Amino acid sequence: MRLDTVDNLAKSPREDLVKIKGIGGKRARKFSLNSKALISENYICLGLCQFPEKRTEIFLDLEGTGEQVADEELVAMDYLIGVLTRKDGKEEYAPFIAHGLDREGEMFGQFVKWLLKQNDFIIYHWHHYERVHLERLAERYALADEIRRVILENMRDLYRDAIACFVFPTYGNGLKEVANYMGYKWKHPDVNALESIALYFQYVTDPHKNKDKMQKVIDYNEDDCRATMLAKDWLKQNSLKGYGIRQLTPLEAGKVYDYKF
Template identity: 35%
Template structure:
């Protein structure tokens, strides 16, 4: 088949574009809407001044995504075309010419589809030589690039809409489209399996763009609307303020007539147990947390168990980063193990084991276990199960002496279940920071959290150990986490006395 004429290309261009008018939907919004519908509502209907500023961690994530995208393009699609353009319509006209000229690939250039009311820039349009289309004996298929190792449904739906768009434009819809993940693995997806879900998402999206409201829920939004939506949820006293109530459970509760904290606080266990997915223990916990929030005071659930007495009390906390591969096989490189140590015969001391590079994680771990197993009659307190899970994995992977490993593992005590079985707090998340702050503890640094420490560690590694300010911030944050664990432990002991 011969190439299309300029007149043919003009006809295709006119068929899919409208003069001086942009399509209603940008294709990348499909992914955002699938993950957080209220983010899209805010984009269209909320005051932009309410947006959160970008944090160092978010900037790092965007940079990592761009770096991965560039690496994939240079590694796998170096022969593909990418032309400069001033407007989306100009770029779309160039795409049609490239498709007509049988470009082997087209990178990050716009598609416009008036019929679907959508425009967007797929990552890759790859030539398929043996499948004809309006452009001749060849056609194009869609490839989307994601830096995540695990592909989400939202990623697939974004690729699916590009696949539908290119089908309209070339008059042949590819039956399969592809996604490349953070490990450079290419996965096929069959368009027909996502058609119905895509239709539903698009209609819901159009409804929201046209003004349909969405109930604000705690942690229901992503950056940059997280704080704004959280404030709306708090103002509405929404049921999602209760720890453990996420979107699906909130839907079930709302269907049963429970939409606010005080409605759940006044409910009986029997009322809640009739709702899908809620058993006796869950109902008890929800009501206790709701009562704590409703009264703005601690709700007592059951007596505390007696805490063990040891000669050396150690309060530990790990800092990890998921941006580097770990030799332990974990998704995290645990580059810092911090410990606040207290004995009857010596002053309290903060001790840290810091791996200056990800490669030093095994040696750093060995140093920690060597030190920990030398302590006299120690007990290692921590908050939640991360420390035990990771130390067990690190110990086994880095061939720590089994006696030393078990010496530490068997003396680990997670304070989280001890506290939460006995008390419900008037807080929205049952984390170390939230509970310790409620009880009166304060962190030294306001601008560092778990995600921020990952960005700081990246800064330190990339500076080849010269960025001591970042390292010191991480150490300060980690010491405060250890001190917060000790603070809660001491509060528990005071509760046992009273």
Template identity: 25%
Template sequence: MLINAELLLQYQRCQRRPFLDTHADRSQRDVPNELLLKLQQDKTIHRQGILAHFTCHKPDYPQGNWEKGHAATLELMQRGVEYIHQGVLLINYQELANATSENIVSSHYERYTLLSRPDLLVKQPGQSCFGDWMYVPANIELGKRPKQEYQVVAAFHALVLAMVQKVAPPTAWLILRTKKIDHPVDLAKWAPQTQQVLEDFIQVLESPDAPEVFISRQKCNLCHWYSQCYAIAQSQKHLSLLPGVTPIRYNQLQSLSITTLESLANTSPITLENLVGFDGEVAPKLIVQAQSALQRRPFILPNLPSIENITITAPVELYFDIEAQPDLDLNYLLGVLVVDRQANTEQFYSFLAERPEEEELIWQQFLDLVWQYPEAPIYHFCVYEFDTVKRLAKLYRTPYSSVQPVLNRFVDVYEQLTQSVALPIESYALKAIARWLGFEWRDKEVNGAKCIYWYDQWLETGDRTLLESIQSYNEDDCRATRQVKDWFVNFVRDEYGWRLA
């Protein structure tokens, strides 16, 4: 069986995914979503941009024939070419285990072949089985910082390369999406950790059963096994579906045999508050969250912030939402819903930059609008809108007197709600809360990631229907924020038995 760098990368993110990749029916995988396709496209473009700076040789072999690919790579290494792109290096894992560990008796290791295909093999001075030179591996990654998973993969390439050229490379390199071209990998640190990751990974592969499901939304949403794992988690009422249950907290709960909603809901906060990942604030909040999920109704949280700080209903209210393209460092759509409760009117304003250079124009249009209502609170969901307004003001040198009074009117609905109530939902994302309240987006499948993809497509194709779809989604986000805010105000008012002004 082949173990490659991709399996090792995914194992560090989720032990279950590579098990399914190697054992499960591939036809049951999800279709790649737009964000995943965009990330793959971005990585290809990034890699091509980096490789354009090198004159590379690439081994010639039939696709998928790794043995011939390995032989072709060895031929290039023996010739001493400067750069090899996607060379193929093969070794049996038993060889590595015998060379780096003592008392290895695991004969099952022979079943596993390590396949290394670094983006670059770079010739360096030194001594190897090829002559007065050696090679070091370099990997091109889309990230902006040398994350642990990247360094483990780089060390994996170095370990395999060491066995092939009969000498350990002095380092390995990561080429990231930053101004600094490369990042050295400390192999003295990461090689032993990588060997341990390999050992643990093989133990998982040897198991007859897949590792336990754990739903981690940010990581899982891009996985092609998400639907399958999510269905299992739902059927089990798995605690990972409960907001606030992180892997560290889950392990702590398991150590106390707290594995169900019922057991967590009936736990005393004192039992949890001294555990790793918990404290006097997290413990009672998580218990109330379990009670909310179990009883399928909202609860006021303990230690509710001062009631005077709860948001109010105003005569005129503004609801604000931004669509951005992170790769372009661009905020291309500033949407504002103006609700005049006295006049009983609503008006949505969509300030759209059809080209990146129009960002400053829509920024000024946004300021002009919000200054028409100098007393109106500006409701938004999460801190992004607040931070972005500060950044745009700095970028375009907007006077302090024009920006600070606007920022003083910002009200983060997400912050107030999550500090005050527990809801019987799996996530405190805007969509999850608004849908629980009965709100629905006109396009049920659209999301922020799809809008990023659509805006890129608009820039390439000029198809205006893409912009119209983004604008509709942005308007629905503003209206969803309004519905969440109105529900929140009414719920707190009813719970306290008095009217918020």
């Protein structure tokens, strides 16, 4: 059978896929499941997601230029750390902003000071960008080891939960694709990571005049934080729903997917 359509891929036995050079068992399973999800336009549940019970949930998203800038003349930096906090049933968003190209350290310091005031918390984020860049900031600004541990040991990558527990009817597993499938809509569909960088550089040329530019970046960041929160709730709810389980028995709990940090 020719594998020139998603439909053909979905119908192909996995044992035929592994005969293709470069495709092993894991990749064949991934291709097969992804194609079936796309054809059905519905997710496939692979396991149960379990999240720790914490009083404070923090949904984190960073905006930066480090992985986007190709021009060596542009500054590689993180310019916004956004946090959406959910505590005692209340939600609050706060952006920490570098209001100048030389104020990244000041922004990071404000974020760390705020974070250390939180207790019994967990930080949720999507994929590795946030962890990698917080590690970079901690190194750049000589954050004490004990404080660094407080931050990094309480971070949870929801992307890892998502791909372990679900196959989505999407062509990728980025936050935009997955959260959009889950029903989240961004305020500014025209703003993306590259556009937010351009808006930030316009803002720092004249912060007073270009407040509206920065506000679009803040809106974009808050949407990413809220999409991350939606994803966490969706993963928890639908992994239980997928198995028809409301309250896990001890035996079921032992089979729950819960990766170690």
